[in-house]
Amino acid sequence: MLNSNQRAKLRSYASTIxxxxxxxxxxxxxxxxxxxxxxxxxxxxxxxxxLEGAExxxxxxxxxxxxxxxxxxxxxxxxxYVVYRMSNKKGIKHIEF
Numbered sequence: 001m002l003n004s005n006q007r008a009k010l011r012s013y014a015s016t017i018x019x020x021x022x023x024x025x026x027x028x029x030x031x032x033x034x035x036x037x038x039x040x041x042x043x044x045x046x047x048x049x050x051l052e053g054a055e056x057x058x059x060x061x062x063x064x065x066x067x068x069x070x071x072x073x074x075x076x077x078x079x080x081y082v083v084y085r086m087s088n089k090k091g092i093k094h095i096e097f
Contacts, residue, residue, distance in 0.1 A: 011074060021036055023061055028065065045095060047082050
């Protein structure tokens with residue numbers, strides 16, 4: 001569970017990165033979840049963009065993604081959201097709090 005200071009640091013960091021995953025009209029499919037899971041393993045944080053044709057809002061997808069991938073909800077702004085999960089992968093730069 002993230003505290004408010006950790007969440008603020010992650011929000012700050014998230015503002016500097018681009019969205020690497022897009023959710024379209026098909027919604028949060030297994031392929032999209034697999035892609036987010038791989039990115040969380042490699043980078044610990046993922047920014048996702050939700051297209052206008054998607055059935056649900058970014059906040060709804062944020063909750064679903066965090067629940068299904070056992071990740072932490074960082075933030076949801078407009079049509080983008082950010083999730084975080086600490087990785088145990090060796091050789092990557094981990095996000096420090």
